[in-house]
Amino acid sequence: MSTPYPFAAIVGMDSLRLALLLNAVSPSVGGVLVRGEKGTAKTTTVRALATLLPEVGTHTDCRFACDPAAPDATCPDGPHEDGTRFVRPARMVELPVGASEDRLVGSLDIERALSDGVKAFEPGLLAAAHRGVLYVDEVNLLGDHLVDSLLDAAATGAAHIEREGVSVRHASRFLLVGTMNPEEGELRPQLLDRFGLTVEVAASRETDERVEVVRRRLAFDEDPAAFAAKWAAEEDALRERIAAARALLPSVRLGDGALRRIAAVCAGFEVDGMRADIVTARTATALAAWAGRTDVVTDDVRQAALLALPHRRRRNPFDAPGLDEDKLDEILRQFEEEDEENQGEDGDPQGPDDDGPGGPDGPGDGGPGDGVPPQETTQEATDAGSDTGSAADLPPQREQPAADSPSAQEGSAPGAAPEAAPVAAAEPFRTRKFDVPGLGEGAAGRRSRARTAHGRTTGARRPRGTLTRLHLAATLQAAAPHQRARGRAGRGLVVRRDDLREAVREGREGNLVLFVVDASGSMAARKRMSAVKGAVLSLLLDAYQRRDKIGMITFRGSGADVALPPTSSVDAGAARLEKLPTGGRTPLADGLLRAREVLRVERLRDPSRRPLLVVVTDGRATGGPEPLVRASRAAGLLAAEGTASVVVDCEAGPVRLGLAAELGQSLRAPVVTLDELRADTVTALVRTVRTTTATTRGAA
Structure with missing residues (x-):
């Protein structure tokens, strides 16, 4: 077995280390979601934590790690004899992104159950992780049905498997840790809420700290055993402190003053439901135990809110998690003033005291790491194989000239790409639903x-x-x-x-929704880009809700650019859209041909995910010989390959040329105007995108 990197040797990332340690002290906190860019040692840190957890006692004949001190009457391997106990280290079990549901919850041999009358159950990863750590790398890429089963087990402490009237249940309590790179897609808000704490991690910009990271990582890679031995004393101290905090936890008192602060903070940030209040209370209690105190103080509430609330106050899928610390301090300050006024009347023990932020036992003694010596404060030891990204090769955005530059209009000189400054998107709305025809076999979704x-x-x-x-x-x-x-x-x-x-x-x-967006001067000159961006943003929101991958191609000036390669990060698409400049000629054919090439590559990467092409344009085409003929031919190539498409007609004004309708005929795709795109209009009945070719490659 390979030697894990010592937790005490990790450099930086104090909030992440504290969040993991608090869950080790009190598993009821509900786990940690770690968000961060690639190469920030998220996986290294989580793996290091498992070595600090107390050993667990179990039975030699139990595949479900039953606790001898608290027998599980429903254990499939029970009842157990007292003489078969032994002690082993806590396990860290990793759930691969591509795992099946049977691999996660366990599998029941239906064939033997029916033909032989034997109930044969093979435990899954939920059984293996019981009383240990269940680690999910790239949790945002995990299938919805797996996430649901995983979080249900985390919430109830038990795993269930049902197969045609045959039922198996076993205990499954574990420390749930998920890591994700936001560039590769977001978790649904309701799933975010099921993680107790969340932490944002990023590589340090301090030269000395980066040097120390590299120095320690090289030393570890050269001789892991010697490096681990060097940090053994600090690791033992952390184990002892975790054990002491666990023993102290039942004695920690969460008074009415602390509860009122927690409720006021959660209400002040308008979080949904009551889970935020409960998790914040449990986290504040764990912070007090970690600091060796039996009373929860104001600084515990503040630190708990910073860990438990950021991911619970998102109002739409494109909002980044975060918490306004000034507002948090203002809410807590109001209670401080009330406490001072009432100090002589009721003696509220939860007011500021010597154990507060500046006190000798306060969590602030050692910074966010809360009492961890400086030499243990931590690492981003670059675990290159554990954190991968998908947006490193995105093309840089063009520099933007003045918004009122005359060169930003249609008809600029060939080869130039004059542009107007980006305009804000109009308010998004609920859009019509477009399907890919036929019957596919792609990733689970809602389209x-x-x-x-x-x-x-x-x-x-x-x-x-x-x-x-x-x-x-x-x-x-x-x-x-x-x-x-x-x-x-x-x-x-x-x-x-x-x-x-x-x-x-x-x-x-879920499908691959590829947007081809006209960003030429004709859009800017007619002041339509705000409405167009609002429509695309609405379609992006729809793609997020339907679990689609998305990509974006823009065409303007002398060619077409892949503004966003196909990705699950819909919020990345929204960010690219916000910065999208406009101006120059309208190379429609180039946009369609670039889309065809992107779809060809994606078919090789993921043959089962069917594409839906959304072309947002007024149908105009300029630049080069016979631009409309070239665009029609490019559209014909896409149609001949069976690509399901829809054209969003952005043409406005009293005189309409109907060029978008002609493009729709070439693509064999329906054409909708910006007004018809809305789901709440009379004409916006849900229709399936139809092509007159053989009903797509995925048809049954």
Whole structure:
């Protein structure tokens, strides 16, 4: 087994280390979500924590790590004999992004259950992580059904598996830690709320700190055992402090004053629901125990709010998590003043005292690390294999000249790309829903019809591999005609493996929505870009809600640019859109041809994810010989390949040329105006995007 990097040797990232330590002290805090750029040692830090957790006692014959001190009457391997106990280190279990649901919750052998009458259960990762750490790298890329099962287990402390009336339950309590790179996509707000704490990490910009990171990492890579031995004393001190804080935790008093502060802070930041109040209270209690105190003070509440609230106050998917510290201090200051006024009347023990921020036992003694010696304050030891990014190759934005520059108008000199300053997007709105026709088999989502592991049952077929989704009626129907030949004598049905049928289910998939946006001078000159950006922003929001990947191509001046390569980070698309300049000619054909190339590459990377092309333009084309003919030919190539498309017509004014409608004919795609794009208009009935080619590659 490889030697893990010592937790005490990590440089920087005090908030992350504190959040992990608080969860080690009080697992009821609810875990940690770590957000940060690639190469910031998120994975290294989490792996290092597992070595600090207290050892656990269990039974040698138990696959579910039952606690001998608190027997689980529902354990599938129970009851256990007292003489089979042993002690082992706490485990850290990693959940791969591509894991199946059976791998996570465990699998029940349906074939043996039906044919042999044996209930054979193979435990999953939730069982392995019981009383340890469950680590999910790139949690934002995890399938929704896996995230739901994972967080349900984290909330209830138990895992359930149901297969056609056969049920298994076992305890599953663990420290949940997820890491993510926001550039690769966001978690849904309701899933963000299920993580107790969140921490933002970034590489230090201090030269001395970066030097120390590299020095320690090189020393560790050269001789891991010697490096770990050097930090053994600090690691032992942290283990002892965690154990002491755990023992002290039941004695910590959360008085009415602290509870009122917590409630006021949560109300002041307008967080939804009551989970924020509960998590903040548990975190403040853990902070007091970590500091060796039995009373929660104001600074505990402040530090707990900074860890528990930032991800709970997002108002839309494009808001970055964060907390206004000045506002937080103002809310707490109001209580300080009230305490001073009432000091002589009720003697509120939760007011400022010697154990406050400046006191000898306050959490502020050692900075955010709260009492951890400076030499242990930590690392970004670059774990290159653990944190990967997807937006490093994004093209830089062009510099922007003055907004009223005359060169920003349509008809500039060839080869130049004059532009107007970016304009703000109009208010987003709920858009119509567009589907890709046919039946796909892509990643689970909420846009187009697809065969999925979850959804309504539409039929049955012979199993392809291990049977996990039994179609009971079809199985019985297949076995019924053979009962006499098989010598059935009793009431039971004789079922053979050849009789088994699995359910075919239909749900929804996420697609690749590729936007091709006209950013030429014709859009700027007619003051339409604000409305166009508002429409694209609305479509981006719709793509976020339907679990799509998105990409963006803009065309203007002398060519087309990939403003955003296909990614799951819809908020990155919103950011690119906000900075999008306009001006120059209208190379429509170049935009369509670039889209065709991007889609070709994406088909090689992910053949099962079907694309939807959204062209946002007024249909004009300038630059080069016969620009409209070239655009029509480029559109014909996309149509011939079966690309499902929709054209958003941005043309405005009393005189309309109808060029976007002609483009729609070439693409074999529906055309909607900006007004018709709204879901709340009379004409905005939900329609499926239709192509007249063979109903796409994913059709059944």
